Amino acid sequence: MKPGFRQSMAWLHTWSGLLVGWVLFAVFLTGTAAYLRPEISLWMRPELEVTRPGPDIAPRLMEAMARIAPGSQSWTIGMPTARDPVARVFWRDPQAPNRRGFRDAALHPVTGEVLTARATRGGEFFYRFHFDLHYMSPIVARWIVSVCAMFMLVAIISGIVTHRRIFADFFTFRPGKGQRSWLDGHAVAAVLALPYHLMITYTGLVTLMFLTMPWGAQLAYKGDRAAMNADIFGNAPVTRPAGRPAPLVEIGPLVEEAARRWEGGSVGRIAVQNPGDARATIQLVRQDSERISFNPQSLLFDGTTGVLISATGEAALPAAETRGVMYGLHVGRFAGPLLRGLFLLSGLAGSVMVATGCVLWAVRTRQQAEKRGRVGFGTRLVEHLNIAAIAGLPVAMATFFWANRLLPAQMEGRAEWEIHLFFAAWGLCLLHPLLRSGRRAWVEQLGLGALLFALLPLLNFAITRRHLGVTLAEGDWIRAGFDLGLLALGAALGAVALLVAQHGRTRPGTRCRAAAPLATAEAAE
């Protein structure tokens, strides 16, 4: 470590960023994809028609639930929206083989009929992966992701300190200058969306704070989880069935009452406990896209009389509202199309920031090592992992989409196999740099990712009815937009692959040396 505040912060920035950079890149990129969770899910189920939700859909859905889950203790109905135009329902069934005693289905947004589509986790996979990872306990995964996010927070703060020329560097990009360009690219991606990076990192930590920072809650509630859940999350206490049958109250008037109390707000979720029993309850939860704060506004009704029992989230206190807003900002569900687009671009900028940071370390260390005449194992390891983590992840994500299109619709364990193939592709990307020189491995993996993404819309022409020719003509903007986005992503990856390939041809080391004095100047700064 070097003396001096800015130098020690530069050191801290480098190491806190590098050590967890690969995990952060994966979390950032899949988290960015999670902004499009409903769109991805719809694209991955080409069987589903896009129909505008009917006006009186709540009663239809309640009837459907009574039909498909008659003996169940609890139903949850996710109402259809413009972004996700099918109703997603799940219900308790102790006999269900997986999903911890729950079954689920997608229902038609007008008739309430059960829709059949290929089994897939859809966009849910990326959303889950970005904090639960996979093939491991979600608790362990959330700790890993939280620790990495804390490193990220430290890297951002020390990066700001290191980088005093923030505003000037925003306008500085010197392409084709080796390490200098990576540094500029890193700074531009970081500074461009700096408030977003800080926000998303801190709010990410806050979403998991009851896991990672539970000490205050444990002392204040002395282990009384039920009291804490009721206080903080407004969870309705679980009621036991009375054992006496009683018909459920009509849902229509309850929905109207909710709209009145929420000043025109709409119901996003209906949770029914003990349907058909004398102690039934119906909870209506407000659509989370209507407010920034994620503190759910909800109304709890007696399920047989329709009398309002309690309301939550109507007057949230400051800390609860702060947490709600942080949570809401993190998940970004309140954002309309324009703001969501900005979130998406900022998330991509964050991924680029992490990626260029990791590459910058490798480029700088190799230059120093080549001056000494010996490239160490550490440098080669970082270079290898950079390729697999940065260029390999897009290949894996594209493979996930290809698997979705190519695996047989009726295959056993189909949804799981899409995910296994995602990891298999990523694993191959981890092995591939063993057989290739660094630059060739970069170009090949980036190029493969570009091809896989760009060919997906063409594959749609070949094997589905939902290709651009149909979706554009029908005004199915979600699927058409997603196909066009895949093309854009393929083009972007292809452009990066070309740049890397050309750079290798035109730069036999002269530029590298020309950039060296700048590099030492930067290091001394």
Next chain:
Amino acid sequence: MRLPPWTGVLSRSIAAILGGYLLASLVAACCALGLALPRAEAVMTGAMLAFAIHAGAVVYVFAVRSAWRAWAGLALPAALLGGLLWLLQSGGAA
């Protein structure tokens, strides 16, 4: 005796990660018990503040001149907060 430089880095890393977490936890716990707010409010204020405290502690640990100073700079507020927490808990029990 002069220790090799990596021991200083290791010592600071432990101070930053574990010491920083301990300090942040103490702040969260003191807020949860000490703030004159409804219980859930106090708990959440403390928890949300904790990450900023931890990040600040990490920056501090790597900014000061020596690893010893880093440990001392964490130990002093931690001891004060620990004492405060002890008072709050015994006060709450009485």
